[in-house]
Amino acid sequence: MSPTPCMRCHNNKAIVKRPKNHHKVCRDCFLTIFEDEVHHTIVSSRLFHPGERVAIGASGGKDSTVLASVLKTLNERHNYGLDLVLLSVDEGIKGYRDDSLETVKRNATQYEMPLQIVSYDQLYGWTMDQVVETIGKKGNCTYCGVFRRQALDRGAKILDIRHVVTGHNADDVAETVLMNLLRGDLPRLSRSTSIVTGSSASEVKRSKPLKYAYEKEIVLYAHHKKLDYFSTECIYSPEAFRGTARSLIKSLEKVRPSAILDIVRSGEDMARLTPDKGQGACGCDEGEGVGGCGSANGRSSGAELAQMEASLNNQPGSEGLETEITSNEASNGDGSVRLPIRHRRPKEHTPAPLQTLGQCVKCGYMSSQDMCQACTLLENLNKNRADIAI
Numbered sequence: 001m002s003p004t005p006c007m008r009c010h011n012n013k014a015i016v017k018r019p020k021n022h023h024k025v026c027r028d029c030f031l032t033i034f035e036d037e038v039h040h041t042i043v044s045s046r047l048f049h050p051g052e053r054v055a056i057g058a059s060g061g062k063d064s065t066v067l068a069s070v071l072k073t074l075n076e077r078h079n080y081g082l083d084l085v086l087l088s089v090d091e092g093i094k095g096y097r098d099d100s101l102e103t104v105k106r107n108a109t110q111y112e113m114p115l116q117i118v119s120y121d122q123l124y125g126w127t128m129d130q131v132v133e134t135i136g137k138k139g140n141c142t143y144c145g146v147f148r149r150q151a152l153d154r155g156a157k158i159l160d161i162r163h164v165v166t167g168h169n170a171d172d173v174a175e176t177v178l179m180n181l182l183r184g185d186l187p188r189l190s191r192s193t194s195i196v197t198g199s200s201a202s203e204v205k206r207s208k209p210l211k212y213a214y215e216k217e218i219v220l221y222a223h224h225k226k227l228d229y230f231s232t233e234c235i236y237s238p239e240a241f242r243g244t245a246r247s248l249i250k251s252l253e254k255v256r257p258s259a260i261l262d263i264v265r266s267g268e269d270m271a272r273l274t275p276d277k278g279q280g281a282c283g284c285d286e287g288e289g290v291g292g293c294g295s296a297n298g299r300s301s302g303a304e305l306a307q308m309e310a311s312l313n314n315q316p317g318s319e320g321l322e323t324e325i326t327s328n329e330a331s332n333g334d335g336s337v338r339l340p341i342r343h344r345r346p347k348e349h350t351p352a353p354l355q356t357l358g359q360c361v362k363c364g365y366m367s368s369q370d371m372c373q374a375c376t377l378l379e380n381l382n383k384n385r386a387d388i389a390i
């Protein structure tokens with residue numbers, strides 16, 4: 001059988017079947033299309049301004065590594081005039097984060113970007129290993145998510161940077177839309193769909209330049225660009241509800257590749273219909289979902305992506321075309337779906353009081369509550385520690 005020519009250049013052999021639309025393209029065209037699409041997202045949403053200093057939330061995982069690489073490429077190609085810095089959070093997870101931080105350090109050299117690392121231990125006096133030792137594996141993602149958000153903010157502050165970009169991809173956004181839809185939480189759903197998210201408890205702007213990029217295309221991009229990234233997943237299990245939403249989305253993608261983008265777009269449409277969008281009344285969560293690993297990149301997408309990576313590494317050439325992977329349901333252990341504690345906001349039709357930005361009485365960090373969410377969690381943890389000491 002003669003090789004399939006690239007649909008774009010009609011010249012080279014097609015070696016990639018795009019997960020997004022099943023177009024068959026050559027390596028170079030795939031990389032160009034991917035970069036052009038991210039550029040389009042950046043330009044059409046006016047994400048940056050010339051001279052802006054931007055911190056890339058870097059975990060060493062595929063998403064943030066691809067983000068760093070693409071931003072470097074586009075910054076040079078299109079003269080964005082950005083000053084890019086890598087910002088990493090050390091959660092204190094042995095055998096996972098310490099290894100992935102080594103990857104980030106290599107990335108810093110490869111991309112010639114300065115690197116700032118902030119650690120949970122140094123900020124909170126707790127590593128995630130110690131948190132899990134105290135509270136167990138269940139619900140630890142909630143702690144990690146709250147801590148990470150504040151850690152990134154603080155890291156940005158140290159660098160005097162007001163804009164942090166994260167590697168959230170289309171699959172992540174679709175997941176969050178679905179989770180919030182299933183929870184009946186339209187305000188949060190709305191916030192989660194915007195490319196730029198801020199919260200009332202932070203003056204650091206967050207954005208997701210890879211918002212429309214499929215996770216599978218990110219893996220393909222990293223592979224074909226031979227990027228150095230860390231693919232081990234977090235050793236602590238992700239939030240069960242997110243895992244379930246994730247499996248559901250992967251199943252939908254199998255029968256309808258456009259499903260992921262369709263969910264993202266539906267979320268955007270619903271956001272337009274939600275009246276109090278933007279008020280961001282609740283500073284407790286930026287809408288990325290309560291589960292912490294939204295930006296962890298290494299976090300679980302089940303065995304499916306691991307299989308994809310393995311097959312990409314084992315079969316160079318035309319086999320790369322095959323992006324269909326046999327079903328491998330991500331199991332959620334006992335199958336239970338337990339929501340993390342959620343502080344219910346007032347009913348939507350009763351106008352929520354506008355919250356003013358104050359300071360946490362404990363740590364002085366900006367907060368819309370007396371005590372910031374991290375300190376509330378820490379108080380719990382420290383109480384546990386004291387109980388054990390007695």
Ligand SMILES: [Zn+2]
Pocket residue numbers: 006007008009010011012025026027028029030
């Ligand atoms: Zn081509």
Ligand SMILES: [Zn+2]
Pocket residue numbers: 360361362363364365371372373374375376
């Ligand atoms: Zn605090």
